[in-house]
Amino acid sequence: MKRLIAVITVAGGLFAVELATTAWSAELKVMQTQKTKDAVVTLKSETGQWKPGKNRFVLEFTSPSGQPFDVDKVALGASMAMPGMAPMVAGATLSPDKVPGRYLGTIDFPDTGTRQVTVTWDGSAGKGSARFSVPVR
Numbered sequence: 001m002k003r004l005i006a007v008i009t010v011a012g013g014l015f016a017v018e019l020a021t022t023a024w025s026a027e028l029k030v031m032q033t034q035k036t037k038d039a040v041v042t043l044k045s046e047t048g049q050w051k052p053g054k055n056r057f058v059l060e061f062t063s064p065s066g067q068p069f070d071v072d073k074v075a076l077g078a079s080m081a082m083p084g085m086a087p088m089v090a091g092a093t094l095s096p097d098k099v100p101g102r103y104l105g106t107i108d109f110p111d112t113g114t115r116q117v118t119v120t121w122d123g124s125a126g127k128g129s130a131r132f133s134v135p136v137r
Contacts, residue, residue: 028058032117034130039071040064041119041130050115050136054108059094059119061101068101072123076105078115078134090115109136 029048034041042060050057059076062068076092092107109115113136120129 031057032132032134034119034132035064036128036130038063038126039069039121039128039130040066043117043119043132043134050107050109050134052109052111052136054106057092057105057107058097059103059105061103061121061125063125068099069125070096070100070123071121071125074103074119074121074123076107076117076119078107078109078117080113080115088113112136 026046028044028046031043031045031048031050033043040062042062043057044060045055045057059074060068061071061074074094076094078090078092079087081087088110090107090109092105094103094105096102097104115134115136116131117134118129118131121127
């Protein structure tokens, strides 16, 4: 019986990994692109927008000529101004993908509203930042 439970658990875990891989292999829609002097930063997701709750997304870095590059250390934060209150701040969790210059991320929002997103990076390709607005609907 213990062996059967172990087999079911391992099979379920493999199925979950396969499901996650399949979900990310779907065609991603561009949410926002920001060009800087040294990089083009593109934010993508399956739906092309963020919603209240947990969101998955992809952050891609390319050179102005279109070549992908890794940025080593990368961070994404989002804030929303609240009249008479401190801004609402949300930080993303990012991890490198197998594709160079591509990072998989998650971020959680309690409600709707336009967020000011700041992406910062520091690596062998240089240091930089990009800012843009993203609606949460």
